[in-house]
Amino acid sequence: MLYLKNVTKTFNPGTVNEKLALNNISLHLAPGDFATIVGSNGAGKSTLFNAITGDFIPDAGTVTLNGRDITLIPDYRRAKVIGRMFQDPLRGTAPGMTIEENLALAYLRASGHTSPLSRITARERAQFAERLAELGLGLEDRMKQPVGLLSGGQRQALTLLMATVVTPKLLLLDEHTAALDPATADKVLALTRRIVAEHKLTCLMITHNMHDALSFGNRTLMMDSGRIVLDVAGTEREKMTVDDLLDRFAESAGHALDNDRILLSREEG
Amino acid sequence: MFTPAVVFNALELGCIYSLVALALFLSFRVLNIADLTTNGAFTLGCAVSATAAVAGHPFLGFFLAMAAGAAAGGITALLQTRMGVPSILAGIITDTGLYTVNLAVMGFSSNVSMLKTATAFTLLRDVMGEQSPYKLLLAGAVTLLACVLLIAFLGTRLGLSIRATGDNPDMVRASSINTAFTIMVGLCISNSLTALSGAVLAQYQRSADINLGNSMVVIGLASLIIGETILGTAHRSSIWLKAAAAVAGSVIYRFIIALALRAHVPAESLKLISAVIVALAIAAPALKAHYDFRRARAKAQAALEKAEGGRG
Ligand SMILES: Nc1ncnc2c1ncn2[C@@H]1O[C@H](COP(=O)(O)OP(=O)(O)OP(=O)(O)O)[C@@H](O)[C@H]1O
Ligand SMILES: [Mg+2]
Numbered sequence: 388m389l390y391l392k393n394v395t396k397t398f399n400p401g402t403v404n405e406k407l408a409l410n411n412i413s414l415h416l417a418p419g420d421f422a423t424i425v426g427s428n429g430a431g432k433s434t435l436f437n438a439i440t441g442d443f444i445p446d447a448g449t450v451t452l453n454g455r456d457i458t459l460i461p462d463y464r465r466a467k468v469i470g471r472m473f474q475d476p477l478r479g480t481a482p483g484m485t486i487e488e489n490l491a492l493a494y495l496r497a498s499g500h501t502s503p504l505s506r507i508t509a510r511e512r513a514q515f516a517e518r519l520a521e522l523g524l525g526l527e528d529r530m531k532q533p534v535g536l537l538s539g540g541q542r543q544a545l546t547l548l549m550a551t552v553v554t555p556k557l558l559l560l561d562e563h564t565a566a567l568d569p570a571t572a573d574k575v576l577a578l579t580r581r582i583v584a585e586h587k588l589t590c591l592m593i594t595h596n597m598h599d600a601l602s603f604g605n606r607t608l609m610m611d612s613g614r615i616v617l618d619v620a621g622t623e624r625e626k627m628t629v630d631d632l633l634d635r636f637a638e639s640a641g642h643a644l645d646n647d648r649i650l651l652s653r654e655e656g
Numbered sequence: 657m658f659t660p661a662v663v664f665n666a667l668e669l670g671c672i673y674s675l676v677a678l679a680l681f682l683s684f685r686v687l688n689i690a691d692l693t694t695n696g697a698f699t700l701g702c703a704v705s706a707t708a709a710v711a712g713h714p715f716l717g718f719f720l721a722m723a724a725g726a727a728a729g730g731i732t733a734l735l736q737t738r739m740g741v742p743s744i745l746a747g748i749i750t751d752t753g754l755y756t757v758n759l760a761v762m763g764f765s766s767n768v769s770m771l772k773t774a775t776a777f778t779l780l781r782d783v784m785g786e787q788s789p790y791k792l793l794l795a796g797a798v799t800l801l802a803c804v805l806l807i808a809f810l811g812t813r814l815g816l817s818i819r820a821t822g823d824n825p826d827m828v829r830a831s832s833i834n835t836a837f838t839i840m841v842g843l844c845i846s847n848s849l850t851a852l853s854g855a856v857l858a859q860y861q862r863s864a865d866i867n868l869g870n871s872m873v874v875i876g877l878a879s880l881i882i883g884e885t886i887l888g889t890a891h892r893s894s895i896w897l898k899a900a901a902a903v904a905g906s907v908i909y910r911f912i913i914a915l916a917l918r919a920h921v922p923a924e925s926l927k928l929i930s931a932v933i934v935a936l937a938i939a940a941p942a943l944k945a946h947y948d949f950r951r952a953r954a955k956a957q958a959a960l961e962k963a964e965g966g967r968g
Contacts (some may be wrong), residue, residue, distance in 0.1 A: 481823035484816070485893065489827075490848035492820055495813055496832045533893055550830075551752040620877070 388589050389416040389557055394438055394448035408434040409445065410613035416557075421583055421590045421604030425597065425632075427646045430610040432593045436559045439591075441465045453556055468494050470550030471544070472563040479546030482535030486526060486545065489534050490515045493549035518548055522578065540571030544578060551582050558583065560592040576603075595646060597629040607632070613638040658914070664792055666914045670907030671795035672860060675802055675853035676876035677883065677902035679846040682806070684877065685898070687842045688822035692747030692873055693732045696723045697755030697847040699869035701854025703761040706768040706864035714776045716754040718798075718855050724761075728754060729843035737836035749783025758866055766866040768858075775859035791860065798856055802849060803899050809845070810895055818842045850876075871927055878930045881937040 396409040408431045416422060426432050438445050439452075442461035449458045457465055472479055480489050491507045494515075512530070519527040522544050526537075534542060543563060550558060560579065564572035580603065583590050594600050600607050607624055609632070611615035616639040619627065627635075637643045676698065683691040690800040701721040708717030728750055735746035762768050780790045809815045819837040820828045828835050849874070883905020884890050889897045913926055936943075 461834070463829040463834045465833050466830050471830060478824070478826055481820040481827055483823045483893070484820060488816055488819075491813065492816055492828070492831045492833075495817065501813065504809075504812045505811070506811055 388418045388420065388453065389413075389414070389439070389526070390421075390449075390451040391435075391438070392449045392451070394435075394439060394445045394450065396434060396443065396445045399400060400446075401621070408613050409438060410449070410650070412438075412613070412615060414615060416589055416591070418589055419587050420606055420632075421592070422606040422608055423562070423600040423603050424591060424593045424599045424608045424610060425646075426610030427644055429611075431613040432610050433561055434613075435610070436471065436561055436593070439465075439559065440469055440471055452596060468556040469553035469559065470557070471559040472546050472550055472561065474565045476539040476542040476566060479549065480542055483533055485531050485533055486519070486537075487512065487515060487530040489545065490518075490549060490552060492606075493552050496555075497553040506598075518552060519545075533624040540567050540575060543567060543571075543575050547575065547578060551586060551588070552589070554586050556589065558588045558590040560590065562593050562595060564644045565595065566572065579603075580652065601627055601629065601632065609636050609639070609644075611636070616640045661894075662914050662918075664789065664894070666910040667907060668791050668795045668860065669857075670910040671799040671903070672853055672856045673879065673910065674799050674877070674903040674906035674958035675849045675856070676872055677879040677906045678802060678806060678899060679849035679853070680873070680876045680880050681898060681902045682846040682849070683820075684880070686810070686819050686822050687839060687846075689736075689743045689839070689843070689874075690747070691729075691732065691843060691846060692744060693728055693750045693754075693843070694747070694850050694873040694876060695869040695871065696758065696870070697728045697850040698854040698872040699758045699864075700724050700728055700761070700853030702756055702858035702864040702868050703758045703768070703854075703866075704851070705855030706858045707761055707763070709770055709773050709775050709859055710768060710821060712774070714774060714779065714859055717859070718776070718852060721851045721855035722848040725854075726844040726848040728851070729845070729847030730840060732847070733836075733840040733843040737839050739843055740862055755866070762864060762866070768864045770859065770862040770864075773862070775862060776856075777859055795856060795860065799903060802852065803903065806845070806849070807895050807899055814841065815840075847862060864958070871930070874927070874930050874934050875909070876906075878933045879909040881905065881934065882908050885937065 390452060391412055391414040394409055394412045395407075398404070398406045398408055410431075412435065424432050424435075426528070437443060441457070441460060441464075444459060449456055451457065452468065482631075483493075487507065491511065494511065516527040516530060519530070524541055524544055526541065526545065533544065537545065547563070563579070564575050567575060576599065579592070582588070590604065592603060594603070601624065605624075606618070606620040608615050617635055619635075633644055676694065679692070680694065683689050683694075701724070702720040704724045705714075705717035708714065708720055731753075732746045732750045735749060736743045741749065759766065763957060772856040777791055780794050781788075784790045784793070810819060817828055817831070817833045818838045818841060820831075821835050821842070825835045828838060854869060857868070880902050883901035883903070884898075885906065887897060887901040887904060889901040892898070916929075917923065918925060
């Protein structure tokens with residue numbers, strides 16, 4: 388499915404700001420794998436996603452998706468098969484355009500076969516309404532309204548739908564509920580769980596919530612200074628508590644996890 | 657005050673120049689790019705259309721002008737998307753280069769006269785008769801056609817991606833569309849509209865001049881903003897209304913000019929007025945925020961003084 392082989396990236400090489408953001412990362416995801424990622428601030432989690440989506444070309448190493456080496460393929464082409472969501476609800480949608488138009492754009496990923504000069508058809512419109520109704524937010528009645536009028540949670544739900552309206556081979560979620568209030572975050576997370584299960588998506592989800600890191604998916608990765616320091620799955624993971632996870636991190640990384648938001652979520656639980 | 661001749665003249669010019677306002681609607685409002693290719697592309701349209709008319713192909717001249725304008729827009733887009741030139745500078749560079757190109761198109765002369773040449777307008781006059789409103793008909797038909805085609809285009813998948821490019825380029829790329837491509841298509845279309853405007857104007861006034869495009873970007877923006885303000889379309893999402901506002905603003909602008917000329921305001925001062933309109937209109941949100949802030953602060957201060965006065 389997804390193979391990263393010895394991927395390395397240094398930002399601003401040769402300057403005082405030199406930063407080794409990805410340090411020889413290798414990772415293999417099997418089809419249907421749903422891995423959560425936790426790690427310190429600046430550990431390179433988002434940078435890892437950027438390497439997969441093609442925001443930059445790594446200094447060394449290769450990225451292979453479904454048997455195809457995509458290391459040198461431009462980001463917009465990879466987007467055909469990779470869905471991505473960010474923490475910021477503003478990043479995933481075009482605020483000045485209607486819900487329907489936003490969905491139509493997301494739908495372009497499927498339409499290698501439709502002409503760029505074709506318009507949204509009645510059938511597609513009905514399909515969009517149906518998918519929107521599944522979100523349970525009443526958005527299907529607001530398809531002609533600009534997305535700028537939606538709340539952050541509604542936008543993230545819509546973005547999740549847009550990222551999956553054409554089933555992606557790989558779904559990347561970068562703390563996609565971190566900007567939402569707890570109740571809304573729970574809703575969007577429940578949606579995430581459902582959609583990933585329904586389409587049997589292969590998924591990577593960055594989170595700062597240690598409980599989610601253990602309860603979502605089938606695998607947990609921990610990152611520190613550009614490396615994956617911990618990778619647990621199976622029965623080992625099932626038996627793990629948040630404290631175990633933090634201990635294991637400290638053991639592998641040589642220091643305790645220093646992500647302020649993560650420590651908060653530990654106390655909540 | 658307004659004789660029928662003056663009214664017709666303003667309507668005709670309003671229609672012709674509204675193509676520039678439509679072009680700027682596409683580049684400035686939709687794509688969010690201040691495209692300074694506009695001035696040179698307008699003159700390019702004039703030059704190509706005049707040269708074609710003199711060669712006996714007035715209608716073909718319109719299409720050639722559009723193709724030339726599209727090429728100019730394409731160069732600006734290339735500079736901007738592939739070579740990392742900042743968008744404003746990309747427009748200025750193309751515009752500067754176009755000066756030479758425009759002179760060359762006019763046979764290295766700074767103007768072309770078409771007084772003895774058949775133009776699209778004279779051909780139509782020969783068919784419809786001297787007394788018919790043939791000028792307004794032709795200018796209006798071209799504008800209407802351009803509006804309808806532009807609006808239809810913006811509803812297509814490619815049109816949607818161009819609109820989204822100005823709104824959220826990240827999201828466009830995430831939808832597997834190359835924003836370099838959408839910017840290219842958008843600027844080609846907008847500059848072909850600008851060039852068409854110049855092409856129609858040259859044949860309308862039966863002359864082309866190397867300076868016709870000067871300040872066209874400011875005049876076009878002034879027209880666009882006047883239309884948006886009067887029709888109140890800035891916060892509406894209907895594309896139809898927005899296009900209508902560009903045309904209406906352009907016609908109103910021409911009436912303002914006609915009025916000014918009647919009042920013997922020297923024609924040269926109109927550029928200053930246009931510049932002030934554009935500066936004020938674009939600065940309006942910032943000015944309003946500043947004003948609101950000062951008012952809120954004054955209010956808070958007054959409340960504070962009152963409270964202190966009550967205590968003392
Ligand atoms: N485009 C860039 N240019 C320079 N440095 C960068 C760039 N992107 C990331 N970095 C640096 O790389 C390091 C890793 O950043 P990254 O955003 O991947 O961290 P993260 O694990 O996502 O952290 P957080 O939990 O805060 O989101 C940081 O030190 C960051 O400053
Ligand atoms: Mg991050």
